[in-house]
Amino acid sequence: MKLVSGTSNKVLAKAIGDHIDAPLTECEIERFADGEIFVRIGENIRGEDIFLIQSTSKPANDHLMELLICMDALARASANRITAVIPYFGYARQDRKTGGRTPITAKLVANLVAEAGAHRVLTLDLHAGQIQGFFDIPTDNLFVTPVFEDDLLRNYDTSELMIVSPDVGGVVRARSLASRLGADIAIVDKRRPKPGQSEVMNIIGDVEGRRCIIFDDIVDSGGTLCNAAAKLKEHGAISVAAYVTHGVLSGKAVERIAKSELSELVMTDSIAVDETVIKAPNIRMISIAPLLGEAIRRIANEESVSKLFD
Known part of the structure; x- marks a missing residue:
């Protein structure tokens, strides 16, 4: 080999x-x-x-x-x-x-x-x-679910967790992680007025008093995650973090995430990152090696x- x-x-x-x-x-x-x-x-x-x-x-x-x-x-x-x-x-x-x-x-x-x-x-x-x-x-x-599961077990009390799917299409992914952790799930109801833009319409599920974990496969511009985090906070979430497999992070995504309601964005190293990502205050990397x-x-x-x- x-x-x-x-x-x-x-x-x-x-x-x-x-x-x-x-x-x-x-x-x-x-x-x-x-x-x-x-x-x-x-x-x-x-x-x-x-x-x-x-x-x-x-x-x-x-x-x-x-x-x-x-x-x-x-x-x-x-x-x-x-x-x-x-x-x-x-x-x-x-x-x-x-x-x-x-x-x-x-x-x-x-x-x-x-x-x-x-x-x-x-x-x-x-x-x-x-x-x-x-x-x-x-x-x-x-x-990547088992890798994120281990990290969440080390850093969170699972009784407080709510796994959040950022859209209807990601429900299966979110349910997989939630079932491994014994946690509940919520869904972000969003629409895309045009490519590259998202607008959060509603939150399906009671997130009040919960620590929300948005679970997705790709973060590109960061707009969906940041908008979802703000909406979850409006609905009473104690904190909002995001666990995402692939950090594309195009344009001003890092700057947008740094100013958002996200306590942290956890990504894998499937995509090489530059110094701006490494120095970002609320972005953390997990190796999939x-x-x-x-x-x-x-x-x-x-x-x-x-x-x-x-």
Whole structure:
């Protein structure tokens, strides 16, 4: 087994390697003056079981092309099996037609990954579960719920907790975490006047006197979380925190979150962050390297991955 890393999240890739005692394979990735990407694998990988770690985060197109080109290089170097480890699967929010003459880009990306040479995909908290069906190769979608459960048990009295879904579509995700903690759930009723904007209409559930935990898969502009936190406080919540798998944090999201009613935003390191996130007063990171590392070890040894969540 060998680990290969793209450039999107070298820190996470090294942490995964440290966890399973597998150093990263030498891989040279360069960009020509016109932006073209060049990849050279620096070690013999003939007949090896390869795990290529690359999130397709911002800049999404560059990191996606890098993933595809790396897989082509690995396939042409006679790797026995290539598993694309994509902690954050970009374009996942384009999982259906939202109007006439619009694409289903998540399906297109799934086709590209398979055609580039991947034999298997390992990812984390897909925005929509049906995206697994977009792939014609085995796909493992890991859940961050056990990682967040452990953190919540260490930091909160579960008798006070209320797990909050930021929209109707996230109810299944919120219920999963709530059932593990023995907590109740509430739902934020929101609407989107236009893409990138959200407006909270109502709170479904009694949150008065509770410590609310908003549980979601992606935080992008931060508008939904900040608006939901303010509304929950209006309805009598003692405190509001958010646990989110993927911290996209575009634009002025960090500044917006720092000024919000959120006591803290807890995110995984599926996406590499910059200094502004590290220095933010109410943002905390949790590593998913142990979870991904154990999944990689199980796949390499032909063991069950689903037992990680039993």
